[in-house]
Amino acid sequence: MKARRRTGPTDVVKAIVRDRDGGACVRCGTRNHLTIHHRVNRGMGGAREAWINQAHNLLLVCTVCNGWFEDNPRESYERGWKVRRPQLPTDVLVMYADGREYRLTPDGIRSTTAAAAR
Ligand SMILES: [Zn+2]
Secondary structure, three states: OOOOOOOOOOOHHHHHHHOOOOOOOOOOOOOOEEEEEEOOOOOOOOOOOHHOOHHHHHHEEHHHHHHHHHHHHHHHHOOOOOOOOOOOOOOOOEEEOOOOOOEOOOOOOOEEEHHHOO
């Protein structure tokens, strides 16, 4: 019997992301219809790299903004909501609904650019 392939983040990682992002969509701040968004797409065949499903590659977003990212790739890349290979999610700051940019780490830490530049 073939084991079901896991292609998404674990429940633990999802909880970390939810907690880090304050239970609100990173783009619009709503608390409704939230889902987990991958900054670097998983691509064909699911996750090849371990970091694909780690916290710094994931954002808590609402389903509206999740669709908006796909329709507005240029702005999404500029604001760090999407990341284009070969850039890594640690390299690109993310704009949050509070208008500030944050650096994300794999262990679920979110720091402002001022703190990150120290
Ligand atoms: Zn939203």
